[in-house]
Amino acid sequence: MxxxxxxxxxxxxxxxxxxxxxxxxxxxxxxxxxKTPFEHVNDVLAQLKEMRHYAKNNVETLTAQWLLFDGELKKLKHVSQIEALMTRQSELHDALNEEIDKLEELAVSLQPPPEEAQ
Structure with missing residues (x-):
């Protein structure tokens, strides 16, 4: 070695x-x-898009569970707690979408001009 x-x-x-x-x-x-500001913005965008993907999957999974056990949860008096979680998860997903849109616009403005061929 x-x-x-x-x-x-x-x-x-x-x-x-x-x-x-x-x-x-x-x-x-x-x-x-x-790293340039453009590279930093793209790094953050990639992370937020990954978070959005998992947030969407979480909402879909929780919704599926909710539909399966809605009657049982009502009997156990846990409906309001689960609805609150679903609402907050959905709000997170919406906020991620809004921030991703804003950062994508910023990334376009920060993108360096194409190099001219010589």
Missing amino acids: YPAKHVLVSETASFARLSCSTDETWDTAMTADT
């Missing part, structure tokens, strides 16, 4: 130098500090 090479960098460093081979070739690694 090759000996390990360690490089110490501060947390606020914009670039970290990492050894990428045994012949002392160095590459620069991109850190969070080097």
Whole structure:
């Protein structure tokens, strides 16, 4: 095995130098500090879209359970608690959709112009 090479960098460093081979070739690694606003917005958009996907699945699953056990829940006097949860979950889904729409508009405005072919 090759000996390990360690490089110490501060947390606020914009670039970290990492050894990428045994012949002392160095590459620069991109850190969070080097991302553009466009890249940050796209990262957040991807995370929100994933959250929306799971929120939608949760609403659908809870609704299916609700329909199956509606009568039993009424007997157990748990209807209002479940309805409140369903309402809050639906509100989260709506809020995610609104924020995704806003961030998609922002991403379009932040997108760098296409590079001209030379």
